[in-house]
Structure formats: structure tokens, C-alpha cells
Amino acid sequence: LDLSRVAVILVLIALSAATARIALRRRARTATVTRPAPRPARPVLLMNPKSGGGKVERFGLVDECRRRGIEAVPLRPGEDLRELAEEAVARGADAIGMAGGDGSHAVVAEVAARHGIPYVVVPAGTRNHLALDLGLNRDDVVGALDAFTDGTERRIDLATVNGRVFVNNASLGLYAHVVQTPQYRDAKLRTAADTMPHFLGPDAVPPDLRFTGPDGTEYSTAQLILVSNGPYLLDRLEGLGTRVRMDSGLLGVVTLTVRDASEAVRFTTLQATGQIRRFPGWRQWTAERFEVRSGGPLAVGVDGEAVTFEPPVVFAAMPGALRLRVPRHAVGVSPAGRAVHLLSRSTVAALVAVCLGRAPDGTGRKP
Known part of the structure; x- marks a missing residue:
């Protein structure tokens, strides 16, 4: 790889980053009507x-x-x-x-x-x-x-769980119990991930959390269910992530099922490296409505507060329910809306392949 090819690669990466940032800013600004x-x-x-x-x-x-x-x-x-x-x-x-x-x-x-x-x-x-x-x-x-x-106005969604409004998220399973621990305020979902192995011992009873997946599959348990007012951009549970927008009219649904201690270790490793979506027990989708069934009362963490509901626990989106005023000087775009994975391994590899005169698909044929 000579220096001229290295220079071309670096220029292409820089241009990719710059154009992606510009496009993302435009998309974020036009996605929300103010x-x-x-x-x-x-x-x-x-x-x-x-x-x-x-x-x-x-x-x-x-x-x-x-x-x-x-x-x-x-x-x-x-x-x-x-x-x-x-x-x-x-x-x-x-x-x-x-x-x-x-x-x-x-x-x-x-x-x-x-x-x-x-x-x-x-x-x-x-x-x-x-x-x-x-x-x-x-x-x-x-x-x-x-x-x-000196503000501008736009419409954003709200969401409900059994009729109770929430602005961020509501959780069942492990996290609903973590909400009640002293460490919760400082660590939130990271505490849930760190505590997970303690709930997977030989005597642990799988939570009675029954729900239907996006493809109609019925599930009988999950260690964690997270329902958010708008889908989160998640690479890891630590810090939870942020939402690109809050006016899609959809809930974000995440379920995590860990079958044993070895899977808990694997999950913890993947979430620590920002790759939780690679875990086989991780499911994430969007829906207008989501229901969790159980044989008894369910503890739910609602925007960080511990609440108990009788089943079924029903989540529903409230599209455009709230007239929101924000300062004119506010950025108005969430970190998720500003962040782009610009230098993914596949992108860089494809750029390198092109600069070497090979096809980006690895066939060796020149494009």
C-alpha cells in the first residue's frame, strides 16, 4: 500500500465523515416540524x-x-x-x-x-x-x-403504561427491581447489567413475563423488558442511549432473555464493547401497543419510579400528544441524532478495497 493510496483512503474517510454529518444535521432539522x-x-x-x-x-x-x-x-x-x-x-x-x-x-x-x-x-x-x-x-x-x-413549539409523543403517562421509559423484570436499589440513581441500567448474573443461579426462577414478539412468536419469560416513548439508539445498556426523535408515534420495545450464567457473561462482554445487538437473547422492535401478561402483580419502573400494576400491563403510544416549547437557542437534536458510526470496520474495509483496485465484496474483481 503506497502513500498515494493511503492519502486517497484518508481523503475518502474524511469526506464520508463530513457528508454524513451534514446529511444528518439536515435530516434531524427537517424531521421535526417547529x-x-x-x-x-x-x-x-x-x-x-x-x-x-x-x-x-x-x-x-x-x-x-x-x-x-x-x-x-x-x-x-x-x-x-x-x-x-x-x-x-x-x-x-x-x-x-x-x-x-x-x-x-x-x-x-x-x-x-x-x-x-x-x-x-x-x-x-x-x-x-x-x-x-x-x-x-x-x-x-x-x-x-x-x-x-423566546421559544418555538413542536409536537412530541407521550406514552402510557396501564393509563399512566411516561416520557422516557418503563421497565419490567430485573430493572424494575434495580430501581429500588441505592445504586440506581448513579448507574441505572448498568446496575441491571452488572446485577444480572446474581439472578441466574441454579435456584433462580425465570420471571413470569409473557409477551408476543414482533413476528407473532409467544415468549414466556425475559430478564428485562424495556418499553420507551420512542425507540432508543442502543449499542450498550450503560447510559441507556438516546432517541433520534420523539414524534414517530411508536414505542421502542427491547426484551432481553438470558438462559444461564454463561450467557450472562457473554451478554455483559458484548454490552461493555457496544455490541449488545449481537446477543442472541436481545430483541428490539417498534410498536404502537405492547402487552405483558403474568400470573400476578408486576413491578414496573416508570421513568425511574417503582410502581406495581395488575396484569396485563399494557403500553400504548400517544402520537403528538404534547405541545412542547423549547428555547429558540436550543440545539433541538438529541445525541442520537448527532451521532453516526462513521468509521465502522465494514466501511473502512470497503474504502481500502476500492483504493487497492479490488471489489469491496472481497471477490478481487476491480469495480
């Missing part, structure tokens, strides 16, 4: 002072709201968040937001969707996964308030 949003007359922001280790106080959100003409409503001990949201709407709120974690966002977003008023996400929680997938800057808590005063 429009200018007039400033609301009576905006209201509910806030949980305890979320995110006290971000409401740390960023002075009450004073920042006052300067912008936004009514600030802190959640006090013993108060019900849903009732506060309903009361704000009853007082005439024509735009409502929440400064808190994703579980709180789900509650207030449901109220906003039901009344048809715009909703604002202020990332004042711990992880703020919803804000991440909406393309908001999670570090700019105060800047998120600009959605009220």
Missing part, C-alpha cells in the same frame, strides 16, 4: 426544590422566573404535584412547565397534554434524560426558561 411560538400571557413553572440536589435554589429559579414574568410554584412537602398543575391551569395558565426530574415531568406533561396547553422542560433533575433527548442543554437550567419568553 414553528414560532407567541409569548404566553400567563406562564407557570412548577418546581421541586429537592430535585437534582437542590438545583432550584442553586440556580435561583424563583427569582429568575419573577424577572421574566413567570409564576413560580414550588412544590412543598405534602403537596400533590398533579393537583398543583391542575390548579395552575384552572387559574388561567396558558403555558406550564416543570423544573425537576423526569418522573415529575411526566406528571405535569400529562396535565398539559390533556388541557392542550404548551409545556416547558426545565432540566432541574439529576439526569434529565428527557431534556437530553429533546436537544436541550442540561447544564443551562436558567436558559431553559427562555422557552417561555
